[in-house]
Amino acid sequence: MFRLLPTWKGRHFPQYFPSLGTHYQLYSTSANCARILSNGAEEKNKEIDFEFLFQSCTNTHLAKRLHALLIVSGKAQSIFIGTRVVNLYAHLGDVTSSRRTFDQIQKKDAYTWNSMVSAYVRNSHFHEAVNCLHEMLVKSEIRPDFYTFPPALKACGHILDGKKIHCWVFKLGFQWDVFVAASLVHMYCRFGSLPIAHKIFSDMPFRDRGSWNAMISGFCQNGNVAEALSVSDEMRLEGMDMDCVTVSTILPACAQMDDILRGMLFHLYVIKHGLEFDVFVSNALINMYAKFGKLGHAQRVFDQMVVRDLVSWNSIIAAYEQNGNPDTALGFFGKMQSNGIQPDVLTLVSLASSVAQSRDFHAARSVHGFILRRCWIMKDVVVGNAVVDMYAKLGIIDYAHRVFEEIPSKDVVSWNTMISGYGQNGLASEAVEVFRMMEGCEDITPNQTTWVSILPAYSHLGALKLGMRIHGRILKANLHLDVYVGTCLVDLYGKCGRLDDALSLFYEVPRTNSVSWNAIISCHGIHGHGQTSMQLFRAMMDEGVKPDHVTFVSLLSACSHSGLVDHGQWCFHVMQEECGIEPSLMHYGCMVDLFGRAGYLEKAYSFIKNMPLRPDASIWGALLGACRIHGNVDLGKLASDRLFEVDSENTGYYVLLSNMYANIGQWEGVNDVRSLARDRGLRKTPGWSSIELNNRIEVFYTGNQSHPHCEEIYKELETLTAKMKSLGYVPDYSFVLQDVEEDEKERILMSHSERLAIAYGIICTAPKSPIQIFKNLRVCGDCHNVTKFISKITEREIIVRDSNRFHHFKDGICSCGDYW
DNA sequence: TTAGGGTTAG
Numbered sequence: 001m002f003r004l005l006p007t008w009k010g011r012h013f014p015q016y017f018p019s020l021g022t023h024y025q026l027y028s029t030s031a032n033c034a035r036i037l038s039n040g041a042e043e044k045n046k047e048i049d050f051e052f053l054f055q056s057c058t059n060t061h062l063a064k065r066l067h068a069l070l071i072v073s074g075k076a077q078s079i080f081i082g083t084r085v086v087n088l089y090a091h092l093g094d095v096t097s098s099r100r101t102f103d104q105i106q107k108k109d110a111y112t113w114n115s116m117v118s119a120y121v122r123n124s125h126f127h128e129a130v131n132c133l134h135e136m137l138v139k140s141e142i143r144p145d146f147y148t149f150p151p152a153l154k155a156c157g158h159i160l161d162g163k164k165i166h167c168w169v170f171k172l173g174f175q176w177d178v179f180v181a182a183s184l185v186h187m188y189c190r191f192g193s194l195p196i197a198h199k200i201f202s203d204m205p206f207r208d209r210g211s212w213n214a215m216i217s218g219f220c221q222n223g224n225v226a227e228a229l230s231v232s233d234e235m236r237l238e239g240m241d242m243d244c245v246t247v248s249t250i251l252p253a254c255a256q257m258d259d260i261l262r263g264m265l266f267h268l269y270v271i272k273h274g275l276e277f278d279v280f281v282s283n284a285l286i287n288m289y290a291k292f293g294k295l296g297h298a299q300r301v302f303d304q305m306v307v308r309d310l311v312s313w314n315s316i317i318a319a320y321e322q323n324g325n326p327d328t329a330l331g332f333f334g335k336m337q338s339n340g341i342q343p344d345v346l347t348l349v350s351l352a353s354s355v356a357q358s359r360d361f362h363a364a365r366s367v368h369g370f371i372l373r374r375c376w377i378m379k380d381v382v383v384g385n386a387v388v389d390m391y392a393k394l395g396i397i398d399y400a401h402r403v404f405e406e407i408p409s410k411d412v413v414s415w416n417t418m419i420s421g422y423g424q425n426g427l428a429s430e431a432v433e434v435f436r437m438m439e440g441c442e443d444i445t446p447n448q449t450t451w452v453s454i455l456p457a458y459s460h461l462g463a464l465k466l467g468m469r470i471h472g473r474i475l476k477a478n479l480h481l482d483v484y485v486g487t488c489l490v491d492l493y494g495k496c497g498r499l500d501d502a503l504s505l506f507y508e509v510p511r512t513n514s515v516s517w518n519a520i521i522s523c524h525g526i527h528g529h530g531q532t533s534m535q536l537f538r539a540m541m542d543e544g545v546k547p548d549h550v551t552f553v554s555l556l557s558a559c560s561h562s563g564l565v566d567h568g569q570w571c572f573h574v575m576q577e578e579c580g581i582e583p584s585l586m587h588y589g590c591m592v593d594l595f596g597r598a599g600y601l602e603k604a605y606s607f608i609k610n611m612p613l614r615p616d617a618s619i620w621g622a623l624l625g626a627c628r629i630h631g632n633v634d635l636g637k638l639a640s641d642r643l644f645e646v647d648s649e650n651t652g653y654y655v656l657l658s659n660m661y662a663n664i665g666q667w668e669g670v671n672d673v674r675s676l677a678r679d680r681g682l683r684k685t686p687g688w689s690s691i692e693l694n695n696r697i698e699v700f701y702t703g704n705q706s707h708p709h710c711e712e713i714y715k716e717l718e719t720l721t722a723k724m725k726s727l728g729y730v731p732d733y734s735f736v737l738q739d740v741e742e743d744e745k746e747r748i749l750m751s752h753s754e755r756l757a758i759a760y761g762i763i764c765t766a767p768k769s770p771i772q773i774f775k776n777l778r779v780c781g782d783c784h785n786v787t788k789f790i791s792k793i794t795e796r797e798i799i800v801r802d803s804n805r806f807h808h809f810k811d812g813i814c815s816c817g818d819y820w
Numbered sequence: 821t822t823a824g825g826g827t828t829a830g
Contacts, residue, residue: 084821114822121823150823183824213825248826283827290828314828346828353830385830413830 060094083112090119114147121151129155153183157190182211189218217249225253244278251284255291283311290319318350326354345383352386356393392421420453431457455488462774463692464496487516494523497799514548525558526805528816533558556590568594589618596626617647628660663734689753689775700756716759724789735780754783770797778802
């Protein structure tokens with residue numbers, strides 16, 4: 001029995017019986033083998049069971065002693081024994097010793113040559129394998145046999161070059177052998193030449209199970225899963241039973257086709273034929289159920305496994321991680337370690353994602369440390385990308401960037417992860433910068449994920465022209481009808497003020513899920529077209545698309561920006577009663593904003609008092625913002641007190657509060673808030689505005705004096721101010737938070753970043769052409785008023801996007817009707 | 821005594 005155990009179908013025995021493996025090695029292999037081998041000299045004349053020794057050599061050290069013993073015994077000269085040594089070294093991974101032994105064999109036969117070729121293939125030396133076969137065919141007199149070509153063809157599949165060998169196969173008539181033909185099928189599948197593979201497969205006079213499996217896996221590996229499933233149907237019709245290999249190939253195909261019924265039928269087949277004892281089959285079942293989100297089923301398969309390998313553990317960990325159950329995933333990692341299974345890179349990839357989901361900063365450092373100690377970031381790009389993604393998702397973007405820089409050979413996913421990481425953390429300019437660097441790498445081709453990562457950054461910055469360039473490339477790659485890419489384009493055009501273009505794109509992409517609807521509803525909302533948002537929402541319901549919680553955030557804020565109080569209340573009702581969605585803090589925040597902006601301050605306050613969730617800073621912030629607009633200092637004070645109880649770190653709220661005091665000239669209040677903020681070590685976020693000119697993004701900071709065109713810009717602003725004054729402009733000093741002289745206040749207002757950007761736009765573009773700018777904070781009331789005048793004087797359309805919404809100025813009027 | 825076809829990924 002022991003003689004059969006060490007290798008079973010060419011696999012190393014401990015993998016199948018992990019607990020027995022060490023035991024067997026210790027007692028059977030090392031002890032006996034070492035004893036016999038170390039006494040080699042004395043035992044050379046005794047009758048030694050060499051067969052047993054061959055089976056017992058589990059490392060190169062023992063193999064070399066056996067080899068020495070064979071030489072001493074004079075047995076090494078025989079072709080048979082010599083070739084066995086070649087094979088022994090190959091199985092132990094020492095291909096150099098295999099070759100040395102091979103070279104020492106004087107008279108070689110086909111068995112010897114075949115073994116050497118296989119030795120190379122087994123150890124992934126594919127070029128050497130092909131060269132060795134070539135040597136056999138051309139230089140030696142030996143005729144190849146049925147064992148010669150299959151391993152050689154496997155090597156060809158890896159080096160993507162098989163023409164010569166295929167010619168030899170034909171010349172010698174081996175194409176009729178079922179093993180050789182199946183190997184040809186497999187090789188052509190690896191080349192991606194499915195028609196050739198399928199032709200060879202169809203022409204085979206007899207197809208064994210292995211050939212069917214080769215064809216099915218060929219289709220799967222080329223992403224043609226539908227074809228794979230239909231070949232498996234044909235296989236059944238021809239009366240050929242499936243085995244473990246067939247099933248473990250076909251199960252992932254069911255997952256990809258989203259065909260749970262078929263997947264479960266295969267599972268039934270597995271149970272009926274007792275195939276679940278194969279580790280590959282059970283692993284494939286776990287993975288399939290995980291993709292269907294059926295964690296219970298996956299868990300049951302895992303529980304019933306007799307032998308679990310690393311892939312089994314990785315699969316169950318990934319199953320929980322991918323279905324939003326990071327803590328269970330982490331728990332399984334612990335169990336895996338206590339079972340003595342060493343994690344690999346894929347384990348760590350799932351782990352990184354788990355800790356990011358559970359927002360466990362401490363565990364994140366441990367995961368990173370674990371990877372660092374093993375230098376896996378150097379070894380495998382996937383694990384580096386996973387760490388970058390982990391830190392980005394946790395908002396520790398500096399660490400993410402540091403790890404990104406350490407990845408030695410970045411692939412497209414590395415770049416995409418870094419771009420979307422910056423984007424998701426609100427750092428759009430950094431995302432654009434990384435994309436620019438990526439474009440400088442010749443070996444990196446952007447893909448669908450790249451577009452989905454970079455387009456939101458462009459929308460955020462209002463960089464329409466740069467975004468349109470990407471649109472062109474997307475059209476070329478024929479990706480514009482992809483739901484996610486299409487939705488990003490809708491968002492881009494919508495956020496850059498091109499609502500018509502956004503709408504026509506929206507009608508082109510599939511509208512079966514809520515993603516694209518949410519985008520188009522939100523775009524209309526931030527432009528103050530609340531009514532259109534409502535109409536779109538009704539259309540969405542009519543088309544039978546289920547709204548989600550994001551839909552209602554977009555919708556409620558659309559109503560809020562347009563003053564549609566009744567519609568907003570109706571939406572809030574529909575969300576709960578008809579769609580069964582529990583409102584989150586975001587939704588409550590929108591409602592407070594809705595009432596507050598419209599001037600129903602008391603209603604907003606009592607709404608807060610009655611809400612079932614504990615109000616957070618965003619809720620009190622919304623109330624404070626409304627109090628600022630409507631000048632209700634008392635309620636504003638109350639809101640800010642509550643606000644600072646829950647969040648004393650957000651500088652934006654201090655600005656809002658001091659703004660409110662400044663508005664009514666209460667300079668003491670302003671100073672109090674200032675010193676409060678200073679005591680807490682907070683600094684105001686510097687205001688900046690950007691404008692896109694000649695495919696570059698120019699950024700202006702408030703009070704900027706260092707821009708190369710600074711002088712021209714201020715001169716332009718002075719001319720404009722003079723003209724505005726003649727048309728009745730009176731500066732509103734309440735937006736100046738400093739208690740200084742009026743002249744100084746006017747100068748401060750003039751240096752607001754949005755004004756600098758508009759003036760620079762006027763200087764740099766053709767008369768009467770439209771101007772679009774972006775501001776990182778909210779536009780101040782005086783700048784809003786000024787922009788109306790400028791649009792009239794210069795006869796330009798001016799679009800200003802701030803952190804809150806769009807302002808579309810034309811002929812001295814703003815689309816928001818001064819309601820924002 | 822040498823041979824083909826299989827599961828997990830950011």
